[in-house]
């Protein structure tokens with residue numbers, strides 16, 4: 001004890017008794033981590049998760065979340081990053097260098113393509129888009145420069161479900177790393193590290209912002225691997241770029257994680273009910289939901305996710321082409337329970353109208369539909385209320 005109370009406020013001798021336990025883990029907040037002595041400080045290797053070095057390299061709170069996400073995805077190592085997009089960037093920066101090429105599905109999460117077109121291009125890393133629904137197209141585009149292939153199931157917004165095991169097998173046989181954006185599957189719909197017949201992706205990235213958070217209030221991403229060397233490369237870039245996460249955010253995800261499978265199932269059931277209802281509406285030309293008969297790639301969803309019978313609470317509809325984009329905007333504006341907003345996986349239902357033609361490569365011709373597309377993220381409201389909201393808003397199309 002010092003003789004000045006202000007110093008005691010910082011260096012107080014009292015320590016609470018050890019052995020506290022509760023359902024929810026404690027939150028450890030730190031930039032600075034204290035070492036017992038200089039020898040301990042010098043002996044510490046930040047790469048080993050058997051101790052602590054600095055807040056950016058992990059705390060008990062973030063280590064705990066990393067282990068749980070690795071288990072969820074069926075992986076071994078997990079690195080937490082400040083957003084799902086940062087997870088994509090961490091993978092690209094760790095595995096690509098000037099002169100390399102990365103292949104990205106034409107229907108990938110848009111900002112993944114924007115990163116390739118921006119920073120990666122400026123660093124001398126080229127990219128090609130491929131048609132994820134045509135494995136032969138991927139096969140044909142893999143060349144000597146190809147070092148990484150992105151996979152996504154289903155495609156962003158247009159919801160086509162690719163033959164993921166086949167695309168992954170093509171990468172493996174070509175000796176190219178396969179990284180999956182597994183945000184939709186969330187580690188629940190299928191196991192990215194066991195796609196059947198010994199096929200596994202090398203890396204799974206997950207926007208924890210979506211279902212693991214479940215609240216629409218946290219931004220976080222994860223990079224999961226099984227391979228020790230790959231994990232080390234990811235971790236080195238993670239450290240050099242400074243991609244740590246905040247303890248309060250990690251705690252929010254830890255708190256939501258135990259209920260995730262129940263929420264995912266509830267979002268799924270409600271989404272399928274509303275998708276079927278919309279399919280029968282005269283205003284709607286097509287419903288794009290991988291678990292629905294007639295959706296593109298439905299049989300691939302069935303093969304991969306049929307045993308679990310799980311899909312995220314996300315689908316799109318294409319309005320009949322007799323409705324203009326402005327009329328479809330009026331439909332979206334007339335909704336009251338569905339809010340206009342990006343992202344998904346939270347309790348509140350969301351809607352976004354998209355101009356798909358502008359988002360897809362004309363050269364690949366992966367999108368030929370006429371009519372405006374609207375993407376729905378189904379929340380946890382009563383389905384009857386959501387259906388009534390949709391039905392009322394249909395009146396605004398007239």
Ligand SMILES: *Cc1c(COP(=O)(O)O)cnc(C)c1O
Pocket residue numbers: 082083084085086109156181183184207208209210219220221343
């Ligand atoms: C939301 C999302 C991301 C990015 O996550 P953020 O945390 O918003 O950066 C990446 N991929 C997919 C498929 C997503 O839905």
